[in-house]
Amino acid sequence: PIVTLISEGAYSRQPLFNNLRKRKVKVSATMQYLLSPEDLQTLSVEEINEKIHNAFSFDAYKWQKENDDPKFDKFHENLKNNFFDKDINPTGKLVVFSESVDTLNYLYDRLTNDVKRTDVLMVTSNNRQKSALMIKENFDANYDGEHKNDYNIIITSDVLAEGVNLHRSNVIVNYDSPWNATRLMQRIGRVNRIGSVAENIYNYMFYPSQQGDK
Numbered sequence: 001p002i003v004t005l006i007s008e009g010a011y012s013r014q015p016l017f018n019n020l021r022k023r024k025v026k027v028s029a030t031m032q033y034l035l036s037p038e039d040l041q042t043l044s045v046e047e048i049n050e051k052i053h054n055a056f057s058f059d060a061y062k063w064q065k066e067n068d069d070p071k072f073d074k075f076h077e078n079l080k081n082n083f084f085d086k087d088i089n090p091t092g093k094l095v096v097f098s099e100s101v102d103t104l105n106y107l108y109d110r111l112t113n114d115v116k117r118t119d120v121l122m123v124t125s126n127n128r129q130k131s132a133l134m135i136k137e138n139f140d141a142n143y144d145g146e147h148k149n150d151y152n153i154i155i156t157s158d159v160l161a162e163g164v165n166l167h168r169s170n171v172i173v174n175y176d177s178p179w180n181a182t183r184l185m186q187r188i189g190r191v192n193r194i195g196s197v198a199e200n201i202y203n204y205m206f207y208p209s210q211q212g213d214k
Contacts, residue, residue: 002035004055071206072110075175078204079115083171088202093139093169096155097187098176104155107175111153121151125159140165141195158183166190170198174205 034055035048043051083094098104101124108122121138123131136143138151142165154166155175161183169191178184184203192201 001033001037002040002052004032004034005029071208072107075173075206076110076115078173083173083204088200089169089171090198091168091170092149092152093166094153094171094173095139095166095169095187095191096153096173096175097161097178098155098157098174099178100176101157103175104157107155111155117153119150119152121154123154123156123160125157128159135160135164135166139168141167141193141197158187160190161186162189164190165193165195167193167196170196170200171202172204174203177205177207 032055034051035043040048079094083089084092086092096107098107104122104124108120111117111120121131121134123135134151135154137145137148139154147168154160154169158178160166167190172187172191174184174187178187188201188203
């Protein structure tokens, strides 16, 4: 027989797992009986492959899409009422970091489809090189060319945590907390640079919701 075992929540190879174990937060898994010995004898190779493929098609954010996501709700609330407040963000630029590309895809989908933002730029290792000019034009205060406002929100992984200027923004959101504190300081360094017109840097940390922490 063939079975699948899908773990939900943190995984043992992730630093968060040990923290959850100490706090006695259970990490659950679902086992599914996929194919019996009889199925393997009677089904075609194509049918067997299709069943296996469908079983391993995993959407890491299925729960958030089908249920309330209080973490994103809080992020959206601050997006409307706080992050772009002229008193703290005079240039109207926002930098959002996450360690997970899955999280970035989820945020980009929610921001562009649900919130209807048209000024969101997502940067990962896959498109960093071809996005280099757009990043400079929209987020680098020291860029010698024309400063643009095509994009006012940049969401990115730690691929932009060093070696790039993002200091037209002075507001950083860490949508998840990096387990390495040095990485956090590197992120802040992207906006804490000579040439910024803002007097202060604002660094926000988002922690797992009660639902996401289980």
